[in-house]
Amino acid sequence: MLSIRNIVKEYAKHRALDHVSMEVEQGKIFGLLGPNGAGKTSLIRIINQITGPDEGEIFFNGEKLNQSHINKIGYLPEERGLYKKMEIGEQMLYLARLKGLSRAEATKRIKFWFEKMEMQSWWNKKVEDLSKGMQQKVQFVATVLHEPELIILDEPFSGFDPVNAEIIKNEILELNQKGSTIIFSTHRMESVEQLCDHIALLNKSHKILDGSVKSIKNAYRNNTYHIGVSANFKASSSATFELINTISIEESEKLTIKLKEGFTTNDVLQELIPQTGVSYLEEVIPTINEIFIEKVKHLN
């Protein structure tokens, strides 16, 4: 649904995006990940047509990105903000109408959402009278009110307590099930790992990794496993595996091992079981965070 091709964006002396390309598929949850200053916000601003790219093109549902797409996108910026002195209901109405909804339609949808999020009594309150968490909720609703095809959420969970973060997460999943495509942008990669179908990693203006979460993780599995064995077992590298480290946890030892070329976990178990009690064996699947660090280290 969104095709980003060779985007270059330059500021005074700094290249914020250097030939970045990616595809966001219809109905998927897409994670745009990377540390602060990697170029995530620059890219999002270009998708939102707040700024334009210096080079490259973006296609929205096959059409070149233009003004008519603005109403089909919902954007929750990282820096949240609302008019402090304006009443909540009025403000939502204004934001929804700026996205092209009629007054009647906007009113109907706001009422629906207020009921859903249990905030009916907030209509006549001013933003400055709400807590920060409440303001975030208002802003989230304002982002999705016009039922956008594409929802871009920049650091969506920052500022929410765990209970509200869960509520918002469920709302996002529900919107996704109803057909909205979602782009998450965050530098806290572990927070969206389980949610995303597809991720792209940005670092220093470059895209360094791109693909489905499953395939990326598969690509970065390196035959490393955790094995729980009885206490006092003196483990050492053997023909089947290489011992990376040992940690004593209460009545057992946790070994981290790496399989040697040509051997399977069964071979390891066959070797260990006669010597000690094995309580568990599990594969170490790298987190996106680890993959990122690995990748950056590799590039340097």
Place this chain on the structure above:
Amino acid sequence: MNKVFLIIQREYLSRVKKKSFLILTFLVPSLFIGMMTLVVYLTANKDSDVKDFKVIDQSGIFKNQFNNTSNINFSYLNEDYEQAKKAIRKEKEDFLLYIPSDYAQTGKVEVISEKKPSISIVDDIETQMESILRNKKLIAAGIDTSVLNSSNAKVSINAKQLTDEGEKDASLGATYVVGFLAAFMIYLALFIYGAQVMRGVIEEKTSRIIEVIVSSVKPFQLMLGKILGIGAVGLTQFLLWIILSTGLSTLASSYINTDDKAKTEQGIKKDANHPDMKEINSGNKVQQFLKAADTINFPLIIGTFFFYFLGGYLLYSALFAAVGSAVDNETETQQFMLPITLPLIFTFIIGMNVIVNNPDSTLSFWMSMIPFTSPIAMMIRIPFGVPAWEIALSMALLVVGFVFTTWVASRIYRVGILMYGKKVTYKELAKWFSYKE
């Protein structure tokens, strides 16, 4: 375009709904009219009874020369000064006018009374004495009264203005005041509403709503909507002020005028045999001023006022918006404000000192043409009469001017609103201006 209208609507309603707007709208005309009424009422009222003036003229110049007016009755005493002084203390309503024998040398005259005489009465007597003295001196110099009358007539022609409708009475005082008021209101309005635009931009930036808004509309649309919305607030305020002021002042002046007319007629009848005195006696200066104010072309002034207010506002508020976008808070605006406020202050000062005294000079002409100064300079000139082509040219230049500043400002604005935590310099602004979309 629909979105710009939504923005205008929000900017307008959020301000007009404020209590402070309502208070200001009603307070200003009430205060203004209240003060005017008070001044007129006090001056008019003091004159209501006829005052008896007893004249002791030891110089011999003024004996039987004073003319009774609608509220002063002169009589002449031959008594001793000290005696008369004692006598006057008993007569609470009477005044003693003492002209000592050395008057010709000192020029000093005393008015002795229990009560303080009103300013308009003192003014009347002074004018009469000056006129008598002048007559005497002219006659002594061998010029007869008919020459004198014709020379007086010439003097009054100078104060008349030729217009399409023929001759009109004109008072330079009234012209000056009207021009001054209009220019001053525009001067104030540019500051007040320009600063509102700037504060609005800063508010959107610091509250961070800006990014949400510009993901729905173009920065230029937001800037335009804000400027037009606040401009509409200004127009509403001025319209309400004018409607309320005229309403209230019609009420007030209908009361004053009926009172005055009777008095003026009385005065003219009494002085019919002294033609050269008529002008002086036909009312005090306040009434003369009000009369002269009637002859000023108010539709033209109000029309041009609104045009120059709008044009000047559009020109300056765009610059104010650019400044607002470049900073993170109001305290940082200082360095950029000076070049904006300087031409305004400069025009106002020059206007009050030069243009008013010489509305047709080269300087006045150019200042009323340059868009940055014309809204104020032209308003000062208009009551004095400005050729139509000059007004048209000045208006056209103003339109070009605000289109230009809006274009420049919007290029700075679109970059500035998304910049945070940067100490911005003029060099930086120039860089922003040249960024591509």
